[in-house]
Amino acid sequence: MDPEFWRARLQRLAKEPRQLAIFPRPELSRPGVEVLELRLRAHDGARLTALLARSAFADEGLEIRLRACPEASGKVLDFSTVEGGGTDLVVQYPSGRRLEDRVLDLVRVAEAACSLERLDCTRVKLVASDSCVQDEFAIVEFLRREGWMAGSSGNA
Secondary structure, eight states: OOHHHHHHHHHHHHHSOOOOEEEEOTTTOBTTEEEEEEEEEOTTSOEEEEEEEEESSOSSOSOEEEEEEEGGGOOOOOHHHHHTTOEEEEEEEOTTOOHHHHHHHHHHHHHHHHHHHTOOGGGEEEOOOTTSOOHHHHHHHHHHHTTOSTTOOSOO
């Protein structure tokens, strides 16, 4: 957890445009629940995809529950999270991504979702998936605690 290693990468990430595109996914939505597909560019140009489910009636959720898996694992939304007042975000990063890249991918998608939902990044809850190893979650938690993510409070 060398601060200089991550600080330099996060600074480069902040300089790269997200190129965020948002597409409604009515076929995945339910009454009262809006589903959006987020497409954005990773720090290295790779294409990132995420599904975001949120209340169609609330201006903002209580928190964003973020889960992540490689492409082959698929994406299943947790509608109970949305019914409970939260936002469910499932990130699907390309298979075979290195740990460093997966960390930066999660930071990029979390910050985009926080901006979209008008929530501080401290209100992102990282939820490990049974089907995926989530070492990147521990690193993202460290970066957030240190205040190195946009919209996080800390020592940055």
